[in-house]
Amino acid sequence: MTNKLDPWSSSDITDYSKLFEEFGISPFDAILPEVPCPSTYMRRKVIFGHRDYEQIAYAMRTGAPFSVMDGFMPSGKVHLGHKMVMDQIIWHQEKGASAFVGIADREAFSVRGFSWQKCREIGVEEYILSLIALGFKPDGLIYFQSGCSSVKDLAFELGVKVNFSELSAIYGFSGETNLSHMVSVATQAADILQPQLEKFGGTKPVVIPVGPDQDPHLRLTRGLAGKMNMFRVEEREDAKTGSKYLSIRGKGAPKEVLQELKNRIPGKVKLYEEHLDILEPPEFPFLERLGLEVRQPEKKKYYLSRIVDVGKFIDEIRPHTFIYYEKHLVNKQIRKPLRMILDEIVSEVAAEFGGYAFIPPASTYHRFMSGLQGGKMSSSVPDSYIALTDDPKEGAKKVKKAKTGGCVTLEEQKKLGGNPAECSVFELMFFHLLEDDEELLEIKQECLSGTRMCGSCKQLAAEKMYDFLKDHQEKRELARERLDDYNIVYKE
Ligand code: SF4
Structure with a gap:
């Protein structure tokens, strides 16, 4: 069975390993040792996959510039699923990323039929207040797509490089799909590439933390990044000797631009009509x-x-x-640092001559939480999820009613043990409520061995949920007072 990745319907992706093969997503495990002080989601394998995260890890280790970007469609209540994304944005911001958060009101307008006013209300009241309450710092940019001229301009330019057949192959668009929906897709690609515009410091690695259902946007944008660029850096192989070398190809770039590029790259570089080959690696300093x-x-x-x-x-x-x-x-x-240095030189020259030099965006993929009653979370079933704006008592009650992996009777559970892998209460603690890995492990072991009963877990998780929601909602009120301290671009 093919995994369906569809950003506009709720996802039920049960076999994450298939994503590795089908969509070229790499397991996060392999890159984990490269990440300085990995986040809780990384340590616990909630983040299971990535594309090109090496460049982000490298930037974090070396202090090189990088960005984190994500978007939220203002569609309904902000809930724990959104919190996972917000936590990741904030974590990268704390690690030195310049942070960009787009409120996808163009998408909500075209897909949900919401008015601009409704998009603004939901955007601020649900998403922006919680984002700030969770720790987003004021030096990041928050914007509504409809108010951000650089995103709208870039979306229009990107539109030249994508046609209907491609959109229908990626998203399943048909003759019934409205034009604004297609424009909103180009707008999301522009959201993702925006941090690399000159006005935001130019070319740099950008990471987009997403659930696997959002991968189509990443695939489209990665393709568009290459199509927009003035130059392409490629690894090639000499047909005679088999030795590898790097080649920089300029699509229709004037000779003087290629010459300028050549002047800036030390090492043995040969200039041709439309490209240059780096035959011997440049002598970068020993330390490199x-x-x-x-x-x-x-x-x-x-x-x-x-x-x-x-x-x-x-x-x-x-x-x-x-x-x-x-x-x-x-x-x-x-090769990685060398490649990064070349990317920098190429982007400098492209910017000077009015071209783009986007690095294809990196991404991380996190597991979805299941609904509190088991199965999928659904915004139309309030008992299946906890909103960050739920009354804390109501939130605690939902935890107490949640499905567990326990047995029908206490006797059975003592004998057979519970199943934390099928338990929504354990999942809540695992994803959100318990910071301490040891404590979590202890609960798991006690559950498996039958020495822990579901009542004590529910009590603990309900108390933690109550405290979290109470604290978060107090912080949301403080955030409301501090909105003016933030760089928020609204629709005019
Ligand atoms: S004992 Fe705790 S972790 Fe185990 S199934 Fe029950 S609620 Fe879940």
């Missing part, structure tokens, strides 16, 4: 080649004096990352 120093420049002296020991040590914990010689280590992943 020394993976350890790139990651921890403040410890350079220390590492140089103990290079072999450190090399052996690193090899033990991260096998095959480095080749170590007597006096230096060479990071085998050298």
